[in-house]
Amino acid sequence: MEFKYKAKKNLNEIVECKIQGASVEGVLEDLQSKGLVPIFVEPLAAIPSVQSALNLKSNKKMKTGKYGLKQLVLFTQKLYNLINSRVELLSALRLLEKNCDNRVEKILLVDIIRDIKEGVPFSTCLSRYPKYFPRLYVNIVHTGESTGKLKDALIQLLDHLRRLEDLKLKVKQALAYPIFMSLVGVGTIFVMLTFVLPRLAGMFDDFQAQLPLPTLILLKISKFLQNYWWIIIILIALIVFVLKIKRAGKESIFSRLKYHIPVVKEIVYKQSVANFSRSLSLLLQSGVNLLSALVDAAPVIGNPVYISQLEQVRKDISEGVPFSDALAKFKIFPDFFVQMVRVGEEGGRLDIVLADIAESYEKEIEADLKILSSLIEPAIILILGLVIGAMVIAMLLPIFNMNSIVGG
Numbered sequence: 001m002e003f004k005y006k007a008k009k010n011l012n013e014i015v016e017c018k019i020q021g022a023s024v025e026g027v028l029e030d031l032q033s034k035g036l037v038p039i040f041v042e043p044l045a046a047i048p049s050v051q052s053a054l055n056l057k058s059n060k061k062m063k064t065g066k067y068g069l070k071q072l073v074l075f076t077q078k079l080y081n082l083i084n085s086r087v088e089l090l091s092a093l094r095l096l097e098k099n100c101d102n103r104v105e106k107i108l109l110v111d112i113i114r115d116i117k118e119g120v121p122f123s124t125c126l127s128r129y130p131k132y133f134p135r136l137y138v139n140i141v142h143t144g145e146s147t148g149k150l151k152d153a154l155i156q157l158l159d160h161l162r163r164l165e166d167l168k169l170k171v172k173q174a175l176a177y178p179i180f181m182s183l184v185g186v187g188t189i190f191v192m193l194t195f196v197l198p199r200l201a202g203m204f205d206d207f208q209a210q211l212p213l214p215t216l217i218l219l220k221i222s223k224f225l226q227n228y229w230w231i232i233i234i235l236i237a238l239i240v241f242v243l244k245i246k247r248a249g250k251e252s253i254f255s256r257l258k259y260h261i262p263v264v265k266e267i268v269y270k271q272s273v274a275n276f277s278r279s280l281s282l283l284l285q286s287g288v289n290l291l292s293a294l295v296d297a298a299p300v301i302g303n304p305v306y307i308s309q310l311e312q313v314r315k316d317i318s319e320g321v322p323f324s325d326a327l328a329k330f331k332i333f334p335d336f337f338v339q340m341v342r343v344g345e346e347g348g349r350l351d352i353v354l355a356d357i358a359e360s361y362e363k364e365i366e367a368d369l370k371i372l373s374s375l376i377e378p379a380i381i382l383i384l385g386l387v388i389g390a391m392v393i394a395m396l397l398p399i400f401n402m403n404s405i406v407g408g
Contacts, residue, residue: 003027006118007036067104067132069168073161075105080154089150090116108132121145135296136279143286153286160282167271167362174369178376185384190225192391197222204398212401214394267368268302273333274361275300281354290350291318306332323350 005027006016015036021027075096082092090113097109112125123142126133137157144153201219204211211219225232279300283293291314298310309330316326324342327333337357344353 005031007031067102067108069161069165071102071105072132072137073158073165076154076158076161080151080158083151083154089122104132122150134299136283136300139283139288139292139296140286143288147287156282156286160278163278163358163362164275167274167365170366170369171267171271174373178373178380181377181380181384185380185388188384188388189391192388192395193218193222194225194229197395198226200395212394212397214390215397218391218394264372267365267372270361270365270368272301272303272306273337274358274365275302277337277354277358277361281351281358284351284354290323 003019003021004016005019006014019027019030021030078096079092082095083089087095093109093113093116097106097113100106100109108129111128112122115125116122121142123138123145126141127135127138140153140157141150144150197218201222204215276297279297280293283296284290288296294310294314294317298307301307301310309332313323313326313330313332316329317323321329322342322345324338324345327338327341340353340357341350344350347353
């Protein structure tokens with residue numbers, strides 16, 4: 001089997017060549033016997049596939065799969081398990097790459113392994129992919145690398161990411177049933193307008209009776225949907241596209257809507273405060289200084305206005321203003337948050353206090369979601385009941401009128 005290798009011949013000379021061997025270990029022994037210091041060795045047959053994978057990365061948007069919070073949690077969990085089992089980092093990453101079923105992660109791992117073999121630190125490799133590994137993640141890994149406590153850094157990150165994932169899941173679960181009920185209701189209304197009502201319309205024509213205004217309106221809507229349903233679909237698709245599209249450096253309109261919807265905006269705000277507090281606490285516990293920690297934690301807030309104000313807070317701190325005073329000046333967070341930060345600063349326990357704040361807000365969010373869910377569900381049922389009930393009455397009105405005429 002043919003291998004490609006890179007090795008040091010002396011302090012100033014690096015050799016790159018090909019060699020025959022039965023295994024990587026055998027090639028390593030062969031190179032060492034020749035007085036060479038191996039930098040990396042890899043099977044030549046694997047190079048084309050590796051190169052084709054690399055062509056898909058390099059700061060371009062990968063379209064080979066999804067890699068969100070869930071995938072990052074799984075990656076961190078598996079890497080921690082291997083490191084905790086005393087597997088060396090490079091070997092751990094190779095094992096992950098061989099057993100990876102996510103194409104995006106596989107491409108990332110191929111590139112990271114290659115760079116680590118060339119002497120690039122793990123955290124630097126991760127920093128090249130900010131879309132997949134946020135600054136907070138990279139800096140915690142960097143701190144773990146520099147202090148020789150990568151395992152501890154990974155378990156901290158895992159705990160942090162799991163909390164974020166749990167919070168996100170609770171929000172989705174709270175909204176899932178109301179959304180399902182709304183879709184069922186809209187589907188029922190659509191079926192009534194496009195299938196049930198046209199059949200009744202034929203019966204009304206046979207009687208040649210004057211129809212009530214509500215029935216006429218309903219028939220007009222039904223006819224429009226039957227003839228121009230494709231226009232409705234195009235309009236819905238266009239609206240979704242406009243809402244989802246992002247302008248350079250800004251959130252989509254759909255994302256910004258959550259800051260303006262009553263009740264929802266309060267939950268989103270509390271979620272932002274909880275995420276920021278948790279992230280800042282984690283960074284401070286890892287030994288990152290406050291100024292750097294603010295830069296890394298700010299993006300988790302999500303709101304561009306708050307992120308901009310936090311940059312001003314950071315500038316004030318760099319000029320000697322206490323953190324709590326800088327926060328009070330810009331009114332980004334509630335008074336409770338500022339007061340707790342002041343207590344943490346004065347007691348030298350800012351990281352612990354921030355973790356407590358995050359815990360407090362997470363419990364509030366959970367309670368708010370339960371209340372919201374308990375209010376939304378009956379409201380949707382009531383609205384759908386009224387709409388469908390009104391439609392049924394409008395469809396039955398002509399029949400009632402004809403019965404009264406016959407009876408009279």
